[in-house]
Amino acid sequence: MPGEKADLVELLRQMILIREFDQLAIELRTARRIHGALHPYVGEEAVAAGVCAALRPTDRITSTHRGHGHCIAKGADINRMMAELFGRVDGYCKGKGGSMHIADFAIGMLGANGIVAGGMPIACGAALAAQLEDAGGVAACFFGDGATGEGEFHETLNIAALWKLPLIFVCENNRYGAGNAVESVRANPEISQHAAAYGMPGVPVDGNDVLAVRDATAEAVERARRGAGPTLLHCKTFRWLFHAMRDVPPPETRSADLLAAWRGRERDPIARFEDHLSAGGVVTAAEVLAIRDQVKRALAAAVDFAEASPYPDPKDLLVDMFAD
Amino acid sequence: MPGEKADLVELLRQMILIREFDQLAIELRTARRIHGALHPYVGEEAVAAGVCAALRPTDRITSTHRGHGHCIAKGADINRMMAELFGRVDGYCKGKGGSMHIADFAIGMLGANGIVAGGMPIACGAALAAQLEDAGGVAACFFGDGATGEGEFHETLNIAALWKLPLIFVCENNRYGAGNAVESVRANPEISQHAAAYGMPGVPVDGNDVLAVRDATAEAVERARRGAGPTLLHCKTFRWLFHAMRDVPPPETRSADLLAAWRGRERDPIARFEDHLSAGGVVTAAEVLAIRDQVKRALAAAVDFAEASPYPDPKDLLVDMFAD
Amino acid sequence: MREISFTQALDEALAEEMRRDARVIALATTRAPALEKEFGDKRVRFTPISEAAFTGIGLGAAGSGFRPVVHWGMVTFSFVAMDQIVNQASKIRYMFGGQADFPVTYRCTTGGGAQTAAQHSQSPYSMFMHLAGLKVILPSTPFDAKGLLKSAIRDNNPVVSFECSRLAAVTGPVPEGDYTVPLGVAEVKRAGHDVTVVGLAYYVRETLAVAADLAAEGISLEVIDPRTLVPMDAETIRASVRRTGRLVVVDEAPATCSAASEIIALVTEDPDTFQALKAPVQRVCAAPVPVPFSPPLERAALPDQSKIKAAVRRVLESAPVAV
Amino acid sequence: MREISFTQALDEALAEEMRRDARVIALATTRAPALEKEFGDKRVRFTPISEAAFTGIGLGAAGSGFRPVVHWGMVTFSFVAMDQIVNQASKIRYMFGGQADFPVTYRCTTGGGAQTAAQHSQSPYSMFMHLAGLKVILPSTPFDAKGLLKSAIRDNNPVVSFECSRLAAVTGPVPEGDYTVPLGVAEVKRAGHDVTVVGLAYYVRETLAVAADLAAEGISLEVIDPRTLVPMDAETIRASVRRTGRLVVVDEAPATCSAASEIIALVTEDPDTFQALKAPVQRVCAAPVPVPFSPPLERAALPDQSKIKAAVRRVLESAPVAV
Ligand SMILES: Cc1ncc(C[n+]2csc(CCOP(=O)(O)OP(=O)(O)O)c2C)c(N)n1
Ligand SMILES: Cc1ncc(C[n+]2csc(CCOP(=O)(O)OP(=O)(O)O)c2C)c(N)n1
C-alpha cells in the first residue's frame, strides 16, 4: 500500500468530510437556515482530496462555484466556512461572499469563483508569482468540463505553457455543465487532447480514484517544481446530485441506471477507497465509523459556531472596499 | 496545368492588384493624402486570392485589420475601397470606417475588423446562417497567427465543430503579431494542431503557393458544403513589410537575410506563380506586363475616383446610426 | 384580463415572435424544451459556455438575414462577451456606413436581493447605455416585458433586454395574443404633483408602494418608468419635473455613472426643466460596493422603501410644498 | 524645470517604481526594450495577445505578493478582458472580506482625434467608474501623468490608468526624480469666477485655450481637472460651482451615462451647490456615434474649442453675469 497510513486515513477523512459538509449544507439550505445558491460537490471528492494531497500548504489554488471540496482539501477551517454559508461575521469573508465566494489566502486558497473559467487566469498569476519567487511553489486551478468552452481556459493554457509556469490545470469533468452533458457542448469529449497543441502533457485520470488523482498530480507538481511547466489533468468523475439549488433541490432528470452505476460501491470515490484501504489492512470498519462520527461531530460544532456568530453590522457595509 | 487558363490568369491579376493596391496606399499615406493606420498585406497575397478562388460570390467572409487583400480577392470595387481610404462619401462605409473597417455585404464581405480574433464569431454566425439556409453556402474567416492567443478563436473552433458548421478557418501565419515573432507568443508554433482536440481537420498549407491554398480551401469547402463541418487551414506565409504605419513607415528591424529569403523569386507568391504559369505556357511575359499595366491604370483611376468624391457632410453625422 | 408572471410573459413574447417570423432563432446556454419542441433544434440552439463566441454568432447571423435572440444568462456573463458587444455589436452598423442591419436581441437577467453575492447581483445597464449603438429595454411589469421584448425582436438593431430577477415571479395582467410596447416611450405609472420619482425595474414597484403610503400623508408622487433606457424618453420625465419641481431617481445599480446620473443630467441641462427645479435632485441607488451576500448587509446595500421615502422627504423639506 | 512628453513621464514613472520596489513587474503585449534591459525579462514580460488571461494574471500575481503593472494597449482591447475587470478585479477584495490586497495597475490609451475610427477611438472611463471597486486616474499633463501613475502603482488596490493618446507627444515641466500626485485630488488649472468648466484629459488643454480666449472678452472661466475619476474630488468642483453658479463639463466620451453625467449629478444633488446654481448645467461631449474615420466627420463628432465656447455662452446667456 503506497503512502503512509496516516496520510491515507487523512485522505479518507477529508473525502468523508467534504461529502458530509455538502450534504449538511443541502439540509440547511432546504430548511432555509442558510441562503443563496448551493453547488454540491458530492461524488467528486476524490479530485479535490487527491490534488491537494500532492500540494504543499504554501502552494496556491483557485476554485469554482462548486468550491467547498477544494476549500476543505486545502485545509480550510469548516467553522469559518459554515459561518460564511450562514452569512455571519466570523465567516471567511465576514459574510460578504457566501457559498460561491469562499477564500482563505492564508492557506493559499485564492477563492471560489462564480464565473466559469474565471479563476484560471488568477491561478496563472499565482503561478507566475511562484516562478518569480523561485522557491519551488506551484499553483493549481480547478475548473469544470464546461469551462473548456470559455476562451479564458485556452488563453491560460498557452501562456502557462509558453512561460513554463508551475501550474496544474485540474479539469473536473463531472459529465455536465449545469443541465448539459459534456458531449452536447464539446465537439470532442476528451479534454486532455487540448494539451498537445501547447506541447504540454495532457493526462486522463480516473477522477474517482483518489490515489490515481494524487499520483497524477504529484507527477505534474514534480514537473512544475523543476521548471518544466504546466500539465493538464483531465479528471473524469460524476456529479451525483443536481447542478445547483436555491430554495429546494431541483428534481433529478437523469436515468436511475446511470446514477446507480456511478453511485455503486465500486465507483463511489469514498466507498471504493474505504474498501481499498480495508482490503489492504490500513483501516478497520471500526476506524471508519470513528472517522464518520468525528466528522459528524465536527460539522455539528461548525453549525453551532456559525449560529453563535453575529450577522455583520450594516454599519460596516463599506468596510473592506479599498485597502489603505 | 490544373484549372482554366482564365482562372489562373485572374488569380495572378488579383495578387498583383492586391500588392499594388497596398504599395500605393503606403505612398498615399506617406504623402498624407490618406489618413489613419495602414496594415499592408504585401507578401501574403496568395492566401486571400487562393481562399477566395475556392468560394462562391454568395459565400461570406470576415477579415482582419490587414484586410485590403481579402476585400479585393472577394471582389470588392477598388474605387470604393480607395474612396474609403480617402474618407470620402463614395467609400464603402461613406468614410465612416477607413482602412481598418471596409465591408461590402453585397459581395459577402462582412467586414475588416480592428479587434484581433473579433471577426471569427461573426463569421461563425454567417456559417450558422448558411447552415440554416441550407443552400450550400459556406463562410470563411481570416485571422492572424496572433489571433490564436485570443479566447474567441478557441471558442469559435469548438462551436463550429460541434454544430458542423460550414466554416473555413483561415489562419494567415505571417510569422509576426505586430513586433512579436510567433514563437515568442505561442508554446507551439504549429497552429493546425489545435484542430485535433475538436475532431476537425487541421491542415498546414504553404501560404505562398496560391494553388496550394486554393486547393486546400476547395477541399475544406467541399467538406463544409456536404455538412461535414469546419476545417482549420494553417497558411504559412510572411509579412514583407512593417506591421502598421501611421505618418511614416516604421524602420525595419528584421535581418536582411531573412527578408531576402522570403522576397526571392522562388518564395514571393506572385513571382513564383508567374514563373509557374509561364513555365506551363499559360501566360507570356508580355501578358504579365499587360496585366501590370492594367492594374496600375485601374489604381490610378481609383485614386481619381476617390479624390473626385466629396468628404461626407458633417450634417450627416448621425445618419446610419440606427436602422428603421 | 388573465394574469401571468414576468417570466411567462417573456417566454410568450419569444414564442410568438418565433411563430410570426421564421427568421427568428434562439441561442442560450440552457435548453428550452418547449421552444425546441415547437421550433426544432435548428432554430432553438443551446450553446457551449462560450458567451463571446455566441454573442458574435448572433451578430453575424443577424448580418446574414436572421433575427437571433441570444440569451446571456445573467448579465454577469455578458462581460466575457464584452468585446463582441462594445467593439462589434454597438459599432458595426455605423462603422460600415449603414450597409446592413443587425436585428439581434441580447437578453439577460439583472439585479440583487436574492443573496447571490457580488458577481451574480449586477445591474450595469449604464455601461451598455454609454455605448452609442445599442438600444436598451428594462421592463418592470409582465405587460411591458412582453410588449417590449416583442418590439426588441422586431427592431432592426441590436437591442439589449435587461430582465430583473426579482420580478421573475411577479404576476400581472397581460392580454392574450399580439401587442407591442414601443421602444423609447416612458410610462407614468402613477400621476401625482409633488415629487417626480423615476424608478427602474423592481424599484418601480417599490416606488409605487411608497407613493401609496405617502398619499395617506397627503404627499403626491408622480411615478415614472422609463421602460426603455435607450432611446430614453427624456421628455416625459422633464415634463413631469416641470410640473413637480422635484426629482428622485431610484435604482439598484451603484450611483456613479448610472442611469440615475444620466436622468439627472438630462433634467438639469434642459433650461426649462432646470428653471422649474425647486429642490436638489436625489439618487436612491445601491451603496458603492459589490453586492454582499449576508442578508442584513445586502439589505443595507440596496435601495428600499424607507430609503425612497427618506429621499422624497429630503426634497420636500428642501422646498416645502405650498399649501 | 526640464520639459518632457506625457509618454516619457509615464515611462519614467514605471521605471522609477520598478527601481524602487522589486515586486513591481510589468506585463504588456508589446516589448519594452529599455525596461527589459534594466530589469530583465522575468520582471518585464511581454505576453501573447490574450488580454483576458493577462488581466487575470496581473490580479492573481497581485494577490500573491507582487505589484503588476499591466498594459492593455488601447482601452479597446480591455473589453476582451472585461470579465476579469468587472467580475474579478473590481470585486475580489470586498467579496472575500478584505483578506488580501490586490495592488495591480491596469494601463491603457484612450481617445479619438487621430482618424483611427470607431474601435480605436474610445473613451469609456465611465464604464469603469460605475464598477464599485476600481480606482481610476486620467491625467492631462506630463507632470500629473508621472505623479498619478506612481501613486497608482503604490496604491494597494486595482487602479486603472487611462492615458489619452492625443496627449502622448505633449510636453510639459516634470521635475527630475521622485514625487507623487495623490489620488482623489482635483486641481484648479486656472482660477476664475464666471463659469466653472470641468475638462477631462485632452479637453483640459482645450478648455484652458478657451479660457485664455474668453478672458480677452472679460469672461472668467475656472478650469478644473479632476485628474482622478475614482475617487472623485467632488468637493473641489462643488466649491467652484458654489462661487460661479455655472457649470460646463467637457469630455470626448459620448454624453450618456458618462463621467460628465456623473459630475452633473454630484453637483446638482448637493443642496448648497444646487442652491448656488444660476443656469442649467451643460455637457460638451462626443456625438452619440462610434467615432467616424473621415476627418470632417470625426471633427464634427468630437468636442472642440468652438463647442466649448458655445456652451459657456449658453450658460452665461441663461444667467447673465451681473456687472
Ligand atoms: C461565464 C459564465 N457563464 C455561465 C455561467 C452559469 N453557470 C454556472 S455553473 C455553470 C456550469 C458549469 O459547468 P462546469 O464547468 O462543468 O462545472 P460544474 O458545475 O459541472 O462543476 C454555468 C453555465 C457562469 N457562472 N459563468
Ligand atoms: C484584442 C486586440 N488586442 C490587441 C490588438 C492590437 N493589435 C493589432 S494587430 C496586432 C497583431 C496581430 O497579429 P496577427 O493576428 O498575427 O495578425 P497580423 O497583424 O500579423 O496580420 C495587435 C496586437 C488588437 N487589435 N486587438
Ligand SMILES: [Mg+2]
Ligand atoms: Mg461539469
Ligand SMILES: [Mg+2]
Ligand atoms: Mg501575424
